[in-house]
Amino acid sequence: MTGGHFDLLIRGGDLADGTGAPLLPKDVGIAAGLVTILPAGATATARRVHDATRQVVAPGFIDAHTHSDQTNLNGLGEAQAHAAVLQGVTVEICGNCGDSAFPGHYRDLAAFARAHAASGRANHLVSLVGHGTLRGSVVGHANRAATAQELAQMCRLLDEALTAGAAGLSSGLIYTPGSYADTAEVTALAAVAARHRKPYVTHLRDEMSHVDAALDEAVRIARDSGAALHVSHHKTAGTYAWGGTLRTLPHLERLRAQGLDVTCDVYPYTAGSTALAAMLPPWAHDGGPQSLLARLRDPAARAGMRAAIAEGVPGWENTVGNGGWDRISVAGAGRQPWLQGRTIAQIAAERDAEAIDVVAELLLAEDGDVTIISHSMREDDVQRVLSAPFSMIGSDGVPKPGLPHPRWAGTFARVLGHYTRDLALFSLPEAVRKMTQASAARFGLTGRGVLRDGAPADLVVFDPATVADRATFADPLLSPVGIRLVVVDGTVVVEEGTVTAARPGRVLAC
Structure with missing residues (x-):
């Protein structure tokens, strides 16, 4: 039986098609950006063949929750821009938590898409409206x-x-x-x-x-x-x-x-991650970021913030009141990098200062732009x-300078390695479904999330025996191991842990 000629033939792997169905040995061909699942016994030729023996072939992972709207546009560097695709993520869903790049920084979705097209992307981006x-x-x-x-x-x-x-x-x-x-x-x-x-x-x-x-x-x-x-999360x-x-x-x-x-x-x-300013009561932000900074300079306003955290404010999620400053560590402080990785409580103790004063001075020194890790x-x-x-699986990745949360570089490999293989929390096909079909269905990504004949060729090949996250809070951008191949719209974008020069990614419309 002749299977045809392909641009890429992935031979000898086990197919996790994204539906949660059991793994099946299948060869997968890719031509003109589309998938063909070859029937048993079919022979095929290809310009390139990848031997996937003892590997799993799955739809490209879809990160259901990111804050990567401008990661390729803001000069953060290759490690930040490619942390997701190195895990096998072929689509990122951004614009989450009420914050999107449009209508604001960009006039509309079309302008947002043009900016990413001009910059070049390894994988696709989909945006919500905040x-x-x-x-x-x-x-x-x-x-x-x-x-x-x-x-x-x-x-x-x-x-x-x-x-x-x-x-x-x-x-x-x-x-x-x-x-x-x-x-x-x-x-x-x-x-x-x-x-x-x-x-x-x-x-x-x-x-x-x-x-x-x-x-x-x-x-x-x-x-x-x-x-x-x-x-969300x-x-x-x-x-x-x-x-x-x-x-x-x-x-x-x-x-x-x-x-x-x-x-x-x-x-x-x-642990989660967010802005340090979010630890302060809503009234402190009334009027916007510059009004917040003005209040932080006012000792009476600081005292009010301290009281709000101690006593609570109706309708406000009081993160510090529910945990304490010892659970809040500095992730990103561009002008004071020596504070990164240290808790607010530690810094306050070393300075013999009130925690709220440490927070105020830190935010003032950084023009309000400080990210944190919250061990909550x-x-x-x-x-x-x-x-x-x-x-379904979403990294909630916040690509920022400093020591960002390791979830941006580790989420999908951690689910496959730690939770699926090591802890057996669920089966591998179910893990793949949570990373693919489930997110595609939720966000209207027609044709993606399942490997079937004629589907867009977004896929990942990984070694189920070795796949693992390496990113830590001390070294948060370490890429995972065990991801062998990542393909976006039929083009190889990651091979054996290295990002290629190809940039087929784009902003997708739903």
Whole structure:
């Protein structure tokens, strides 16, 4: 039986097609950017043959949650730009947590796509539209309700972006200015997404001691708007919420059984990462970044921030109050790199200073641009979310200078190596499904996420016996081992851990 002639023939591997079906020995041919699954016994020729003996051939991984909107555009360097594709990620979903590059830094999705085309990408990018970006563009950074006219303008901008191919609406309701919005505002915007049959993707208003109420709010928004609901990086963080997944996951299961289209993503670590400024109460941000810096210079305002963290503020996720400054370490401080990797509590003790004063001086010295690592979760909660049949894998990667969270370079290899092979938390086909078909279906990536005849040739070949993450908090950009080949739209972009010169990636429309 003749199988044809191909640009690339991957021979002798086991196919994990993305559906969760058992592995099958199959040869895979690629020609003109499309996949052919060869029948047993077929012979084929090719310009290039990859021997995949004892290797797994899978759809390219789809990172369901990144903050890599401008990674190729902001001069961070090759290690940051290629951390995802070196793990086998062929599509990154950006624009999460209410923060997208448009309409703001870029006028619209088309301008965003042109910038990436000019820069060149190894893999593809898909973007959500951020509620916080919409609000910042229309209302600004004031702590007030949007007027009817402003909300109508936000809805119009969202409709235009979704029509152009953005994948859905995202919110980050712990972050200003998005946190200044009430439920009704977000529901009105989610209804626009629903009309486009695109999801409402939310970083809950609280993932800590009030996670149940925050999840209820998200469910109300989904039900009242008609939008599918996707919960970003689901967790129950902070000492008062540890074990909370024993409540939240069964609740989501019941909602699904009742017919609500709800899913979530998760990263395989017990630490998160965000901006240091997010540790401060919402009122401190009223008016925008420069207003925050002005308040940080004011001793009375600092005292108010200290009291807010100690006593709490209604409706605010108080990360430090739920854990402590000893769980917050500096990840990125460009002008003071010697502080990176150290906790706020350590720095305060060495200076014999109040933690809030250390935070204020650090933010002032860096013009507000400081990232942190927050060690806020428990391993049993992480494993429960990973195991949920409706969860998918997202790195929540925040490519920033300094010592960024290792999840940007390690997430997908860590799931395959540590959680799948070593801990047997789920089967390898199920792990691949969580990284491929599940995310493709959630974000409308038609034709991707499954290896079948005629599919776009995004795929990864890895060694299941050796694949592992190497990135650590001390060395966060170390690439994984065991990723043998990564192909994007039929072009090899990674071979044996090295990124090739090919740049076939683009911004995809959904």
